[in-house]
Amino acid sequence: RSSDLGVDMRSKVTFLIPYFGKLPNYFDLFLKSCEFNRNYLWIIFTDDTTERRWPSNVLHVAMSFDELKKKIQSKFDFEIKITDPHKLCDYKPAYGYIFEEYLEESDYWGHCDIDTILGNFGSFLDELLSKKFDKLFCLGHMEIYKNTYDNNRVFMLPVNGKYWYKESFSSERTTVFDESGNGVENINTIYKIYNKRIFTEDFSMNCSIVPTRFVKVTYCDNTDSFITEKTKDALYIFNNGDLYRLYRRGREIVREDFLYIHLQLRKMKVKDGVLKASRFKILENQFALIENENIFRNHGKSISVSEFKSIKRHTFSLRFFKLQLKWKINKIKKILGD
Numbered sequence: 001r002s003s004d005l006g007v008d009m010r011s012k013v014t015f016l017i018p019y020f021g022k023l024p025n026y027f028d029l030f031l032k033s034c035e036f037n038r039n040y041l042w043i044i045f046t047d048d049t050t051e052r053r054w055p056s057n058v059l060h061v062a063m064s065f066d067e068l069k070k071k072i073q074s075k076f077d078f079e080i081k082i083t084d085p086h087k088l089c090d091y092k093p094a095y096g097y098i099f100e101e102y103l104e105e106s107d108y109w110g111h112c113d114i115d116t117i118l119g120n121f122g123s124f125l126d127e128l129l130s131k132k133f134d135k136l137f138c139l140g141h142m143e144i145y146k147n148t149y150d151n152n153r154v155f156m157l158p159v160n161g162k163y164w165y166k167e168s169f170s171s172e173r174t175t176v177f178d179e180s181g182n183g184v185e186n187i188n189t190i191y192k193i194y195n196k197r198i199f200t201e202d203f204s205m206n207c208s209i210v211p212t213r214f215v216k217v218t219y220c221d222n223t224d225s226f227i228t229e230k231t232k233d234a235l236y237i238f239n240n241g242d243l244y245r246l247y248r249r250g251r252e253i254v255r256e257d258f259l260y261i262h263l264q265l266r267k268m269k270v271k272d273g274v275l276k277a278s279r280f281k282i283l284e285n286q287f288a289l290i291e292n293e294n295i296f297r298n299h300g301k302s303i304s305v306s307e308f309k310s311i312k313r314h315t316f317s318l319r320f321f322k323l324q325l326k327w328k329i330n331k332i333k334k335i336l337g338d
Contacts, residue, residue, distance in 0.1 A: 011041035011057070012121075012129055013144055014106040016095040017114060018045040020065040020085040024115060026268050027052075028275055029287060033118035033260075034058050036241030040121055043102055072098055081172045089140055090168045092178040093187040096145055096152035103147050110136075110144035116260045117282065119243030124203050124259045134196040138188050139219055140179035141262045142204065155187055157194060164190070181219060181226060188221075203259035205236070205245070207266070212284050212317045235313045236261065236282040239296055246308060253308050285317045 023046065024030070034042050035055035042058045047065060054060050069082050072091065075098050082088065092111045096103060103109050108129060112118075125144075128136060134151055136144040145151055155165050155177075164185045168177040176182040180189075191198050200221035208215040208228060214236060216229045234247040244257040261282060269286040281290050290296060295307050 011106055012039050012125065013108040013110050014041045014043060014103055014147075015110045015112050016043055016045075016099050016102070017111060018063075018068055018085075018088055019114060020047050020068070023048045023050065024268075026270050026287060027114060029117060029270065030114050031055055031058055032275065033116075033238065033241070033243070037118060037121040041106070043099070076169065078166060078170060080169045083172050087172070087174055090175055090177040092140055092143070093145075093155040094165065096147060097155070100152065106147050108144050109147050109152075110142065111140075112260070113141040113262065113264075115263050115266070116141065117238055117243060117263070118260045119238075119258050120241050121259070123257065128199060131199075132197070133199045135188075135191050136199045137202070138180040138198075138200050138221055139202070139204070139206070140176075141206070141264075142260060143178070143187075151196075154190060154194065154196065157190055159185075159190060159193060180221065180224060205243075205258040205261040207262055207264060209265050213314070214284060233313065235308065235311055237279065237290070237296065238282065239279040246303060248305060248308060251305065253303050253305060281311070281313075283313070283315045286315060288315075 031052070031054065034040070034057060038057055040057065043061060044058060045061045045063045045068060047063065049062070065085060068088075069080075072082065072094075073080050075094075082091075091098065095111055096109045099109075125136075129144075132146065134146050134154075156163065164177060167185075168175040175185070177186055180186055188198065188200075202219045205214070206217045206219075208217045211231070213231050214234065215231055218227045218229070219225075220227055232245070232247045234245040236245045237243070242257060243259075243261060244255050246253050246255055248254075263282075267285060271286055271288040273289050274280045274287045277289055279290060279293065279296055280287050291311055292307065295303055295311075
């Protein structure tokens with residue numbers, strides 16, 4: 001029971017994150033961004049035994065992959081198939097049911113990926129949560145659910161006599177049950193069919209996988225499609241809990257805030273001093289300290305074009321070529337295997 005865990009479990013949202021294998025090298029930066037959101041709680045279930053400082057609003061639960069599989073199996077009366085940790089993506093909509101003993105004091109629960117840096121949750125979520133949506137967001141790197149008995153079991157509801165969760169959980173293949181954008185048999189379709197209240201706007205800086213530069217990809221629920229913006233010469237900054245980018249528009253520098261930045265499949269270096277810094281910049285392949293840091297002591301609300309130009313915004317990276325080589329090698333292996 002949550003009351004037996006020795007921490008204050010009251011929060012606006014409790015995020016549940018099972019992760020098995022070695023945590024990313026910038027995981028401590030993820031924790032740092034969690035720490036700034038003190039009214040929100042994260043619970044990390046992991047077998048990574050690395051010693052680290054856990055913020056007071058992040059609960060570390062030591063658990064093996066086999067222990068988690070047994071826990072999940074105990075919640076269902078049919079055989080589940082989880083051959084590797086990536087398959088857990090399909091189970092994300094069921095976390096409120098699987099881990100319900102951790103949620104007794106939470107009005108909402110959610111899941112989020114850890115290849116992210118989080119922004120100011122209060123400025124994005126506090127008002128939304130007061131509107132009592134049944135579900136917030138459509139993509140698996142962050143979704144939030146109202147914590148009620150019935151809402152935590154919506155994933156079990158049938159569609160035209162079929163139980164999509166059973167089909168997904170019984171398959172070793174990842175079916176993308178947790179998010180939109182990859183077919184209709186997903187949790188968001190079920191919420192729509194049963195007329196649940198869903199908030200679908202995308203507040204993330206979701207980085208396109210292929211380009212070296214950060215290119216924002218936004219999910220549009222109305223068309224069930226992704227919109228890829230034109231590349232911006234932007235500066236991405238974490239500043240005392242705020243996450244935003246600055247870019248030039250005419251004679252002014254525009255600030256755009258995000259709920260989080262999703263650094264999917266990017267290998268990121270952490271430069272010296274970043275972990276202890278209250279503000280840092282996020283480049284294509286690294287986290288680094290900011291030159292002329294005094295510019296941002298007012299949280300970057302005003303910055304001149306000359307000040308913007310004085311800060312290095314990009315770094316050399318072979319990312320694009322490495323990805324192309326990796327995909328070609330995999331294609332050759334597949335051909336030879338066939």
